[in-house]
Amino acid sequence: MSLLLALSLICGSMLHVSFSALNNHYCVPRKTVLYQNELKSFREEGIFNYSTMLMRDDLGVLLLGAREAIYALDINNISVRKAVVYWRVTEEKQTECTYKGKHAEVECRNYIRTLHKMNDTTVYVCGTNAFSPTCDYMTFVNGQLRLEGKQEEGKGKCPFDPFQRYSSLMVGNDLYSATSINFLGSEPVVLRSSDLALRTEFKSSWLSEPNFVYMDFVRESLDSPDGDDDKVYLFFSENAMEYDFYSKVAVPRVARVCKGDMGGQRTLQRKWTSFLKARLDCSLPEPSLPPIVQDVFLLKHKDWRKSVFYAVFTPQSSLSQASAVCAYSVSAIQDIFNEGKFKTPVAVETSHVKWVMYTGEVPVPRPGACINNVARKMGMNRSLDLPDKTLQFIRDRPLMDEAVRPLTGGPLLVKRGALLTRIVVDSVLALDGQRHAVMFIGTENGYIQKAVNYHGEMFIIEEIQLYENPVPISTLRISSNKSQLYAGSEYGVVQMPLSNCSRYDTCVDCILARDPYCAWDVTIEQCTSVYSSSSSSKAAIQSLKEGDISQCPQPDPVAAVDFTLVPGNNIQLPCQLHSNLAQVLWRFSDQTLHSNNKYYIYSGGLLILSASESDAGVYTCRLSRADQQQNIQPDCGGLSFTAVCWPRSQGQHYS
Template identity: 30%
Template structure:
């Protein structure tokens, strides 16, 4: 029993499109697009493709190429396209999209297309693809093919008769399940649409079970039996018998064996995944009864809480048959409510051979077509759940492994353009790999599995892509081959290669359930310190870096299920010195303590292996060029400005500045000499590098001859310094002048008349009169001259002793 919880499923290996590890074969032509229908011949050598305005046959027998054999161009006329546009449809939806492509016999096929929203069908020869219709033009395809290219449909042929599930009107409001091309005693049948046997369905797929002589249709529709405020979508399985010919009076030319039941893809205590996306049929193993036939389906949820999630459920034919054999619901015509029938059951709806029953029996099966119970999945649990992928199509295959056990492989196509290959195990599903098939989202696509050839064909809007089911050659070691847990692959100990199980008769190393490398490959586990010790230096890549540089070491891990670890010279790496991002790389600063060997290890299912080895070394200092002489030892020497007239003091040029400048500019400057500026000490002493014994003028001139000249820079600095000093001095003088003017300004007072008399007496040479009979002290005027400017100092009174008053003698 498969018990898959809600664990997060991650593909072990991912192959981007064009990856050399997963080569794909593509068929692209500019005149072929929208390959909506794929049909594979019984021998698996020819793939028939229904595209837009064309039907093709491809030779797929070669592994390295897809070769076109023949092509039929089938496009609407200009008048048909004009009428389609007048109906309000987009021109991009008006071409003829092939939606039905089925074998009628060994020599002919039957094809139907949308044909500008006016479906057409035709017969064609399988070898030449030439139309062989009974009339001069294709026949009407209403009820056999949808009008809209975006509406889903399903079709299947049994004994030359076509069974379809589609819509029968232009607006898509009349769903119908019908039979066409009937021969002999059979007549074309369809559903009785007066009772609402179908409620706005979306048809998914159909499957024929020969032992039951029944065809099962899978679809989703509105569940009218649930009295909810919002419409509740349910997934259904319906059945009809291929021997049905309709009733004699009741249900004439209508199905008498139609019945439907709910498919419930739900885990315990969780919301159901109620919208079916695709269904595929897996026949039972050889020798097993037909009741063991499995139907694998992809389901999504209509509620936002499960948005972005997809679930896979498996249903057994035995459970479907048991559900149809139990009680049925009945519809109350007055209240339009469904209820469980409590009266005695007259007949068993869905039972074959009711066309000869009485009218009372046919009326009973006409009103009781909905099973009361739901079909539960195998083990009453989900097969697998993807929390981050929306699956759209799937295919299933049973594979015999090296241990002679059968495993189920699912190929799931995502909306993002990836094909997932998953193996179903007892502990849950394991996604072996994912392969990117196309980059742009494809609105219409199909998938066809060829189990005999081991190939999956995917139809995209640009063409067809061929994906091999097995990729054993990618695994280069026994550990990788076993850890893949792929039932297709096993390790051949004699040839030292990972081989396909079906191609090798000898026993191969393989462990699909456990992935135990040590037991399967007969190896010993890698010790934690293997290859890192001082005496065991594992060969690897040498990385030369300078000190205080940041180095990044990559770990080339391919498995997403493996945990990548790093080991350095000191064993475990301290998080204070090393950074390990999520991509598995290692970053650190190169110091004397971080030099040495580094190993990237992976741990997967208990197996430890080395992925990369690095030896981080210090980059050696490059030697000087051979043409340059070795530089002499450099010392700093003090040179006075008087002794070396070529080195002026800072801010002051000697009197012969013009001559010095001329001589300095004429001096040759060596381009190889280091550009070391002259250092100047206070007092006009310059420090210049030179030899220890050079203290004379000749030595200084020789030193300057091999040193760079800074005369121009020194002139500029001196001029700027002189300008700054002049500006400051001017500002200071202006400030002093303003203060002098304020202190000598005349002031109005009561003694102005007295002062005027004294001035007149002084001009006449007379002494001023004494105050109180005494002669007053005279005022002394003192002139001071500063920078050519004259200002009058204030007269200060003195005492009788000639000194300033209040000043000690």
């Protein structure tokens, strides 16, 4: 029992895993950063559903709507609560709601779903209010949140059901909302609440069991040679009308309306004359039912034509686990709506309707178009002036024939595993003077995937676990000014910096991270933010597209460590990976080791089970760097008999 034998361990690196093989794995994040307690977060005991956020950079606060509470949190540190106001449901309302068959403690509460800026001090707030949606005005003055108690009717502005997806948007003082207008949630509507309220027709060709996810505004009137109007874009999914299949099929859509729309005079009175919709194409490399849009982010450009919608898609069947991100330029969507063909319904054998491309004559002014110079020349200055022929056409044919194709032809990112839920995008100026769109994507299990697409190559820089338990991320907001991300869920909000360059502790690690926020500062020998003043571009190294580490200084050779072997015991030899893309290769007396009933190879090292005398000797742990294409020499010199690697503490040379 007391016979002690020596065994030892050497580490090195090997470099022959091809890069292309990894792309087939549907984007393995290079680093996995597990949950850390030091992340700034906010939650209040007994309060749930932290799902509605309004960033007020101007006031230095993040307004946060939860169940029966609204908070003003310090935008720099959300764990600092500056103010709170509670908006609880009345006992009467709750009882009424319970009578209608809803769950008292879950559904018959007031979930804050709407927070929109009205002016510098006032915010418009709506809540589900026990299946009786209600809106109010809230002020933030002298560090205090106060509700005015106006109790405006919220039907159509905010959903009845706290768990139904919906979207809304404030443009000027007009509230655009896409939700259900009835208790049962069966009457969908896209509504503008303003002096001249407008809504969609209640026809299944306009909206068929839709699931609304996102709305945004594009100021297209700016520099428009056609005298075009501003637009409100809406993203949703609904039952396909254009397919004929053995089961219901959902399709992702983009729709838009014109800001200046006033409805028709006789036809489409108080209805949108400019509601047009098209299918969104985000085809996966495999045949599948159309993936469904879950969230969208508009990355704005000062030229609105170059603004881009980034959209997250998930499968409509839980048999599949591949999520995707597709990007659509505003100008591509505009082209489809302004110039594309329409679809038209055709009766087949009396009982069937098939939607095919409309090939007949299209009336002038073009159906669904905003009032523009063409219309104005014809003496039509408001949608009220549009002829019945144009209005009837669009009432019966709101769907475009062609789908909107993604900017890059296909998805920017395809990822298997935990589904993606929400997305925000930041535009980062790298050292080479180029801008890169960095995507921060929430998942259903509480992670953020930080990803970029370098010239068609998908790359996930890191995945960061924000929640200890696997809770879905239900809201994401970004502050580019503060370089912070805010992620809401059922159980709280977490704040994280957009980058943490100090996580990359060696030059090689810093370069291979390919993080556009970070560069290796040769002077101070640290991985630092490209925004930090100290790192002038001369002293800083970055290699985003290639991950070229040849400019990094050669690392020191690795010291060796002895282990003592007790026969019959299990020996643990540590060798930690810095990257999920790297692979470990264990060798012992010229043999490559594999996990079996003798050895167990895991992420932290090697276990030798029931060691015997014959196990004594030199063990080497070599890393193959799959995340770099260029070869470098192994870091550990000769195979010293007593060498061992402790990469976590020493290793400037792991990837």
